Amino acid sequence: MQKVFNVQTTLLRSSGFQDHGITELLFKPTPLTFQISLNYNSEVINQEQGFYNVTVTISIKAFKNKATPPEQEAGDPVYTAVTSYSGIFVIKNFNEEELETVLNVNCPSIVFPYARAEINRMLSETQLPKPQLQPHQFDVAYQQKKQAEQEAKAQDGMH
Secondary structure (H helix, E strand, C coil): CCCEEEEEEEEEEEEEEEECCCHHHHHCCCCEEEEEEEEEEEEEEECCCCEEEEEEEEEEEEEEECCCCCCCCEEEEEEEEEEEEEEEEEEECCCHHHHHHHHHHHHHHHHHHHHHHHHHHHHHHHCCCCCCCCCCCHHHHHHHHHHHHHHHHHHHHHC
């Protein structure tokens, strides 16, 4: 059987901006420190037809700097921006290991640029400082996760 991997559609699931006190920044520019988190998950929509949903969520929290570089200790929160973007995929005729790789590497790699563009658009409209969101290497992250799982399994086997 021929393997099938198609992007059915991409869609914005949610997007939000929370103000924690940005008014002061509008009148007095202040250096910010950013906390960025990236999460993704996958779910089966219809296994028989090979439909899967993969969602990438990016969260950015901005804080006033308490110290000067290079220390840049995070102080009071300024804003939080979050976006979740999904891709609906048709994936058929892959073995279990291949499917796991496709869902953890290929699919999020396709969805990530949409999520990154959405959060950049949202933050650009605020005229506030924002971090540069670099491309994410899902293949490297997946390999590190698999390696950590194997090491944890080996540790459990020793006890």
